[in-house]
Amino acid sequence: MDPSEFRRSGHALVEWIADYLSGSEEYPVLPRVAPGDVRAALPERAPEAGEPFEAIFDDFERVLVPALTHWNHPGFFAYFPATTSASGVLAEFLSAALNQNAMLWRTSPAATELEEVSLGWLRALLGLPDDFEGVIYDTASISSLHALAAARQAAVPHVREQGLAARSDLRPMRIYCSEQAHSSIDKAVLTLGFGHASLRKIPVDASFNMRADALRNALDEDTRNGVTPVAVVATVGTTSTTGIDPVAAIADLCVDRGIWLHVDAAYAGVTAMLPECRQYFSGWERADSIVVNPHKWLFTPFDLSAFYCRRMNVVREAFSVVPDYLKTAEGNAGVRNLMDTGIQLGRRFRALKLWMILRHFGAERLRDILREHIRLAQQFAADVDDHPDFERLAPAPFATVCFRANPRGIALTAPELERLNERVLDRVNASGEVFLSHTRLNGAFAIRISIGHLRTSGVHTARAWQLLVEHTAALAAAR
Amino acid sequence: MDPSEFRRSGHALVEWIADYLSGSEEYPVLPRVAPGDVRAALPERAPEAGEPFEAIFDDFERVLVPALTHWNHPGFFAYFPATTSASGVLAEFLSAALNQNAMLWRTSPAATELEEVSLGWLRALLGLPDDFEGVIYDTASISSLHALAAARQAAVPHVREQGLAARSDLRPMRIYCSEQAHSSIDKAVLTLGFGHASLRKIPVDASFNMRADALRNALDEDTRNGVTPVAVVATVGTTSTTGIDPVAAIADLCVDRGIWLHVDAAYAGVTAMLPECRQYFSGWERADSIVVNPHKWLFTPFDLSAFYCRRMNVVREAFSVVPDYLKTAEGNAGVRNLMDTGIQLGRRFRALKLWMILRHFGAERLRDILREHIRLAQQFAADVDDHPDFERLAPAPFATVCFRANPRGIALTAPELERLNERVLDRVNASGEVFLSHTRLNGAFAIRISIGHLRTSGVHTARAWQLLVEHTAALAAAR
Numbered sequence: 001m002d003p004s005e006f007r008r009s010g011h012a013l014v015e016w017i018a019d020y021l022s023g024s025e026e027y028p029v030l031p032r033v034a035p036g037d038v039r040a041a042l043p044e045r046a047p048e049a050g051e052p053f054e055a056i057f058d059d060f061e062r063v064l065v066p067a068l069t070h071w072n073h074p075g076f077f078a079y080f081p082a083t084t085s086a087s088g089v090l091a092e093f094l095s096a097a098l099n100q101n102a103m104l105w106r107t108s109p110a111a112t113e114l115e116e117v118s119l120g121w122l123r124a125l126l127g128l129p130d131d132f133e134g135v136i137y138d139t140a141s142i143s144s145l146h147a148l149a150a151a152r153q154a155a156v157p158h159v160r161e162q163g164l165a166a167r168s169d170l171r172p173m174r175i176y177c178s179e180q181a182h183s184s185i186d187k188a189v190l191t192l193g194f195g196h197a198s199l200r201k202i203p204v205d206a207s208f209n210m211r212a213d214a215l216r217n218a219l220d221e222d223t224r225n226g227v228t229p230v231a232v233v234a235t236v237g238t239t240s241t242t243g244i245d246p247v248a249a250i251a252d253l254c255v256d257r258g259i260w261l262h263v264d265a266a267y268a269g270v271t272a273m274l275p276e277c278r279q280y281f282s283g284w285e286r287a288d289s290i291v292v293n294p295h296k297w298l299f300t301p302f303d304l305s306a307f308y309c310r311r312m313n314v315v316r317e318a319f320s321v322v323p324d325y326l327k328t329a330e331g332n333a334g335v336r337n338l339m340d341t342g343i344q345l346g347r348r349f350r351a352l353k354l355w356m357i358l359r360h361f362g363a364e365r366l367r368d369i370l371r372e373h374i375r376l377a378q379q380f381a382a383d384v385d386d387h388p389d390f391e392r393l394a395p396a397p398f399a400t401v402c403f404r405a406n407p408r409g410i411a412l413t414a415p416e417l418e419r420l421n422e423r424v425l426d427r428v429n430a431s432g433e434v435f436l437s438h439t440r441l442n443g444a445f446a447i448r449i450s451i452g453h454l455r456t457s458g459v460h461t462a463r464a465w466q467l468l469v470e471h472t473a474a475l476a477a478a479r
Numbered sequence: 480m481d482p483s484e485f486r487r488s489g490h491a492l493v494e495w496i497a498d499y500l501s502g503s504e505e506y507p508v509l510p511r512v513a514p515g516d517v518r519a520a521l522p523e524r525a526p527e528a529g530e531p532f533e534a535i536f537d538d539f540e541r542v543l544v545p546a547l548t549h550w551n552h553p554g555f556f557a558y559f560p561a562t563t564s565a566s567g568v569l570a571e572f573l574s575a576a577l578n579q580n581a582m583l584w585r586t587s588p589a590a591t592e593l594e595e596v597s598l599g600w601l602r603a604l605l606g607l608p609d610d611f612e613g614v615i616y617d618t619a620s621i622s623s624l625h626a627l628a629a630a631r632q633a634a635v636p637h638v639r640e641q642g643l644a645a646r647s648d649l650r651p652m653r654i655y656c657s658e659q660a661h662s663s664i665d666k667a668v669l670t671l672g673f674g675h676a677s678l679r680k681i682p683v684d685a686s687f688n689m690r691a692d693a694l695r696n697a698l699d700e701d702t703r704n705g706v707t708p709v710a711v712v713a714t715v716g717t718t719s720t721t722g723i724d725p726v727a728a729i730a731d732l733c734v735d736r737g738i739w740l741h742v743d744a745a746y747a748g749v750t751a752m753l754p755e756c757r758q759y760f761s762g763w764e765r766a767d768s769i770v771v772n773p774h775k776w777l778f779t780p781f782d783l784s785a786f787y788c789r790r791m792n793v794v795r796e797a798f799s800v801v802p803d804y805l806k807t808a809e810g811n812a813g814v815r816n817l818m819d820t821g822i823q824l825g826r827r828f829r830a831l832k833l834w835m836i837l838r839h840f841g842a843e844r845l846r847d848i849l850r851e852h853i854r855l856a857q858q859f860a861a862d863v864d865d866h867p868d869f870e871r872l873a874p875a876p877f878a879t880v881c882f883r884a885n886p887r888g889i890a891l892t893a894p895e896l897e898r899l900n901e902r903v904l905d906r907v908n909a910s911g912e913v914f915l916s917h918t919r920l921n922g923a924f925a926i927r928i929s930i931g932h933l934r935t936s937g938v939h940t941a942r943a944w945q946l947l948v949e950h951t952a953a954l955a956a957a958r
Contacts, residue, residue: 001564001565001839003497003498003501005565006493006497006565006568006569007493009569010497010569010572011490013573014485014489014493015486017573018482018489019482020576020577022482030585031588031589035584035588035809035814036592037592038588038589038593038596039592039596042596044599044603045600045603046600046601046603046837046841046842047837047838047841047842048842048843049841049843049844050838050841050843050844051841053566053569053835053839055838056835056838056839060573060835063589064589065589067587067588067589068577068579068587068588068589069579069585069586069588071577071580071586072576072577079804082578082580082825083578084575084578086480086485087480087535088575089485089575089576090488090532092571092572092574092575093568094492094496094539096567096571096572097496097499097551097563097568097780098499098547098550098551099550099551099561099563099780100550101550101561101781105514106548107557108547109510109512109516109546109547109548110510110517110542110543110548111547113515113546114517114521116518117517117518117521121524121525124523124524138823138825139824139825140825141824142822145670152672159672160669160674161674161675161676162676163643163672163673163674163675163676163677164642164644164672164674165643165649165651165672165673165674170644172644183802183824184824186800187822187824188822190639190797190800191624191628191798191822192670192671192672193631193638193643193644193671193672193673194642195638195639195640195642195643195644196639196642197640197641198642239802239804240803240804295825301827302578302579302580302825302826302827302828303825303827319666321662321666323661323662324917324918325917325918325927343620343621343666343670345663346561346617346618346774346781348780348781349781352539352543356535358525358526359526359529359535360480360529360530360531360532360535362526362527362528362529362530363525363526363527364528364529365529437804438803448804
């Protein structure tokens with residue numbers, strides 16, 4: 001592309017993106033396409049001759065935009081809303097142009113050291129002690145995989161050389177998390193070769209938080225039976241209900257017994273920036289490793305997962321492999337080469353966006369936005385609690401509320417109630433104005449609203465509530 | 480950021496990036512900073528109050544730009560040059576703004592289906608049959624990790640549930656690759672819990688290609704000794720010398736014995752687009768899985784690794800975990816949800832850049848650029864071969880040449896020769912005009928030049944050669 005085409009196309013994109021970021025509300029949150037529509041609209045083969053960027057962009061607008069799920073829509077309340085921000089978008093633009101690969105200090109001193117600086121800033125904002133060394137991975141899935149790999153290495157040092165299968169004297173190993181832990185913990189256990197049966201899911205209390213007494217009993221029982229407890233994963237902000245495992249009590253158990261404690265705070269971790277939320281994290285400073293995802297609720301474009309570890313040397317023991325062609329004088333002199341703490345050799349310049357976002361917003365404004373999201377969720381929870389046709393299904397400590405419609409005066413069987421709620425959710429989502437998701441709690445279907453978008457205001461949450469009330473009333477009346 | 484600040488900052492960035500992409504030659508390839516310089520230039524804490532983007536960008540230029548290693552410099556000849564392109568940069572800009580997370584079809588029909596379409600285009604360009612299903616991962620490290628995890632699942636189906644350690648009747652398992660295979664294979668073996676000792680490195684021939692006879696002997700020996708061969712990794716384009724393992728002969732062995740064959744073509748795979756290079760890939764159509772990295776030599780910004788697999792169902796068996804909160808009607812109806820084929824749940828919209836790059840360049844121009852890089856490397860190799868003070872240390876089938884200075888008329892011991900070459904390389908790199916890296920071949924230090932940058936021309940390779948010749952002559956004369 002000659003520079004003039006780049007300038008022309010780039011400036012046009014700036015205008016389009018500016019409109020999109022401030023006007024994403026004009027699109028339906030969920031696209032109105034059927035499976036296969038995009039595929040059918042595109043040719044089967046790449047073109048032989050190049051095409052001008054404008055022509056490609058026309059197809060982008062014609063074929064792809066109508067098939068986007070608008071994560072940037074202020075009515076996106078599904079899963080955990082992951083919202084981008086203007087400073088993050090600009091940082092990614094720059095990062096793509098610079099194309100740094102920070103595998104070695106030498107291959108990008110800027111990216112290597114900015115990763116340390118920006119993770120240091122975030123660590124201080126979260127109130128974590130300085131002995132937590134940080135590294136940026138792509139996703140919480142990969143962060144937790146590294147945590148459990150390090151736990152394996154710490155528990156069974158011969159595993160690096162001999163693996164899990166070689167020694168017949170090896171005691172069975174087990175990993176612990178609550179029934180509400182994220183599926184990425186399951187996947188990490190599968191990947192590492194522990195086997196799914198090695199993941200013991202600890203029951204939760206009525207608030208969907210791990211029961212520390214049940215964990216203690218499980219550890220005692222397994223130890224009596226010759227099992228080696230390798231790691232406990234405590235979650236602060238579980239995916240379904242944003243439940244809060246009792247980290248301090250769990251840390252007591254882990255520290256006493258020398259078990260690796262990993263805290264999955266991928267979602268809620270950023271709220272440790274708020275003094276009023278700090279209580280939920282009590283004890284995490286004693287964890288061995290922690291994951292917090294700025295790409296979830298800190299307005300950072302996908303992907304950026306912050307992994308903090310007090311025993312990063314164990315991660316290095318587990319993963320460092322330095323072939324001849326990657327040896328450098330600086331590495332021999334003790335400079336940190338980020339490839340040593342990761343499975344992935346290639347690493348893009350993710351620290352740039354975190355640094356730009358922290359500076360552009362400033363800590364005070366970030367705290368204000370998080371507080372406002374929590375306030376909106378508390379208001380929503382109160383609306384649910386106050387309405388006779390709805391019931392809340394879980395505590396809502398952060399900005400996510402689980403609830404269901406249960407209209408007064410109509411006796412519904414459990415399957416009927418479930419079907420009603422599915423239909424309410426489908427109709428609300430079909431509006432295109434909002435997108436909520438669901439989960440299942442104690443077997444019951446729950447509607448789930450999560451508030452985390454930079455541009456979401458009380459107008460949007462009120463509209464979501466109004467749609468829920470109206471569709472519930474209509475469906476109840478039609479019975 | 481209000482829209483007007485975004486527009487202003489965005490337009491300024493377009494201009495800066497346009498200048499950077501066409502003018503990166505004005506920077507030294509390797510920055511002239513010492514470890515700690517960047518860190519020392521930045522505050523220890525994030526600001527409480529937000530700052531305008533312009534102020535942040537000033538610091539970017541003042542502190543970070545002097546500490547960048549310019550992967551975009553046409554004199555970047557180290558490792559494998561990974562070059563971005565204007566269309567790729569624009570695509571990433573857009574992708575950051577859209578912030579799609581294509582974990583489910585529902586969470587981004589556009590990203591889900593464009594991934595299928597663009598990988599289908601690439602598959603056809605590479606001449607691979609349609610029964611290779613594709614998925615985009617971040618890096619070849621993760622692609623090969625999935626390949627070996629699938630191999631493990633295929634060889635030991637109970638591994639998902641019971642893991643590697645549970646059954647005392649489990650035969651020892653082994654993975655095979657050549658001595659020249661990439662360190663990511665070692666890391667995948669470590670991650671998966673096989674243990675490093677389970678990776679058997681097969682000797683190479685004088686051209687640094689795996690010896691198929693040695694592989695056969697190793698498989699025979701291990702099988703006799705009760706070992707289960709789980710997977711063979713064949714590399715087309717090894718990292719040190721771009722050696723080419725005999726894929727067809729290796730495929731014969733693997734197909735006969737039912738062993739998973741993974742082809743690591745992360746670097747050289749794109750040359751399968753050239754009819755004259757297709758011979759090197761003979762037999763890869765019989766592989767179980769293949770990795771090709773567009774972010775290496777197809778002008779795609781980090782990161783984008785294309786993973787093709789003829790048995791993607793095994794990947795799903797190994798990794799699919801679908802919690803209640805991620806169940807969708809479309810998933811039940813058989814639509815592909817990309818989270819099912821990966822460790823990572825979060826997935827950014829990487830297909831967009833591949834699609835835009837393939838269209839903007841067109842297949843013909845991509846082939847022309849690859850051909851030109853190969854031609855420049857062949858010219859460089861001929862220069863080495865023709866010069867009495869230099870010697871080539873490996874064949875150069877693609878665009879990478881390994882060689883060393885060995886000045887005529889001076890009798891040097893092996894350590895002296897090594898020290899001389901290290902000094903030549905250091906001086907050449909200190910020029911700031913080029914950046915070459917090194918490797919070690921049969922114990923000897925080798926200088927390594929790899930040509931793959933979009934803007935590299937014969938002027939740049941000639942200058943690299945001139946610097947090498949001059950510094951070698953000067954150092955030889957000073958003895």
